[in-house]
Amino acid sequence: DVQLVESGGGLVQPGGSLRLSCAASGFTFSNFWMNWVRQAPGKGLEWVANIKQDGSQKYYGDSVKGRFTISRDNAKNALYLQMDRLTVEDTAVYYCARRDCSNTSCHQFGYWGQGTLVAVSS
Amino acid sequence: QSALTQPPSASGSPGQSVTISCTGTGSDVGAYDFVSWYQGNPGKAPRLMIYEVNKRPSGVPDRFSGSKSGNTASLIVSGLQAEDEAYYYCSSYAGTNNLVFGGGTKLTVL
Numbered sequence: 001d002v003q004l005v006e007s008g009g010g011l012v013q014p015g016g017s018l019r020l021s022c023a024a025s026g027f028t029f030s031n032f033w034m035n036w037v038r039q040a041p042g043k044g045l046e047w048v049a050n051i052k053q054d055g056s057q058k059y060y061g062d063s064v065k066g067r068f069t070i071s072r073d074n075a076k077n078a079l080y081l082q083m084d085r086l087t088v089e090d091t092a093v094y095y096c097a098r099r100d101c102s103n104t105s106c107h108q109f110g111y112w113g114q115g116t117l118v119a120v121s122s
Numbered sequence: 123q124s125a126l127t128q129p130p131s132a133s134g135s136p137g138q139s140v141t142i143s144c145t146g147t148g149s150d151v152g153a154y155d156f157v158s159w160y161q162g163n164p165g166k167a168p169r170l171m172i173y174e175v176n177k178r179p180s181g182v183p184d185r186f187s188g189s190k191s192g193n194t195a196s197l198i199v200s201g202l203q204a205e206d207e208a209y210y211y212c213s214s215y216a217g218t219n220n221l222v223f224g225g226g227t228k229l230t231v232l
Contacts, residue, residue, distance in 0.1 A: 004167070037223075044128075044225035045160075045168075045211050059219045095168065107156040107215040108173035114166060 002026040002111045004096050009116030016086050016120075022079040022096030022113060030054070030074040033099040035109060036081050038092035038118075046092075049081065050099065063089070086120045093117050125222035126151065126212055133230040134202045142227045144195040144212030150222050152193035156215035159188060159197045161208045162226070168211070172197060199229070207231045 008020040020036070036048040049060045049070040058070050069082040079096050093115040100110030127145040134140040144151065144159075151157060159172040170179050172188040175195060185206075187198045195214070199206055212224040 044126075045213070045223035047213075047221045047223065050219070061220075097168075100170075102174060102177065105156050105174055105215075107154075107221065108158045108170055108213075109160070109168075110170050110179065112160075112167040112169075 002098070004098065004111055004113035006094060006096055006113045006116035009094065009118045011119045011121065012086055013122055014087055014120055017082070017084045018086065018118060020081040020083065020094055020096075020116060020118070022081075024077045024079065024096075024098075027098070029072075029077040033106070034072060034079045035097045035099055036068075036070060036079075037095045037097050037109070037112075038090075039095070039115075040089070040092040043092075048094070051079070083118070086118075088120050091118060091120045125216070126214060126224035128210075128212060128224040128227045130225070131228045131230065133232055134199075135232045136202050136204065138202050139198060139200045140202060140229060142197045142199075142210055142212075142229065144197070144214075144224050146193050146195075146214055146222070148193060150214040150216040151190065151195050153217070154215045155190065157188065157190060157195040158213045159186075160211045160213070162211060163208050171210070202231050204231050 003025045005023045035050040051070045067085045071080045095115045097109035098111040160168040162168040175190045176188040209226045211226045216222045
């Protein structure tokens with residue numbers, strides 16, 4: 001079975017840093033684009049970043065560009081999100097998600113983890 | 123403020139049908155047939171229910187269907203069951219590797 005397990009969340013002060021991890025199993029990790037999606041308390045989902053299979057392409061949402069860095073280690077089946085210069089607006093549950101493709105598109109997330117909570121507060 | 127607009131709540135009795143709307147713009151929902159719907163609950167991993175407007179992944183009951191007209195997409199849940207009570211989120215491709223989501227709709231089975 002496909003499993004995605006996030007870790008690394010916690011309480012951090014504004015301006016601080018945190019590194020999230022996502023451990024993948026049950027599929028060939030190196031074959032898929034991977035994503036981070038977050039959900040602030042009482043809010044909807046927000047796409048954060050994604051990374052190509054070999055790590056050669058990375059894209060970010062406007063709200064995190066320049067502060068967050070996505071990376072992956074295919075040998076360890078792991079996805080990461082380095083979060084720097086955190087603000088209270090970054091408080092959210094962070095999910096990793098696998099981007100799946102049909103015959104016609106690759107714009108859906110077929111598998112998600114259960115998320116890890118990041119709380120930014122002084 | 124989410125990019126896509128959903129009603130905060132929807133409800134129906136067991137066996138009834140419920141429709142949840144998702145309104146975007148001509149740059150996302152109206153521009154592409156790449157609308158997805160996800161079922162979510164606190165503490166659980168979201169689940170893909172519909173992709174490309176009206177396609178169901180394997181394992182999703184055929185009670186779930188989708189449609190789109192102009193800048194508005196819809197999720198239709200027919201023959202409501204208690205297990206369908208959850209939050210539902212829409213998403214749409216918005217060009218240039220950009221994906222936007224809705225604010226979510228809490229579906230209550232009365």
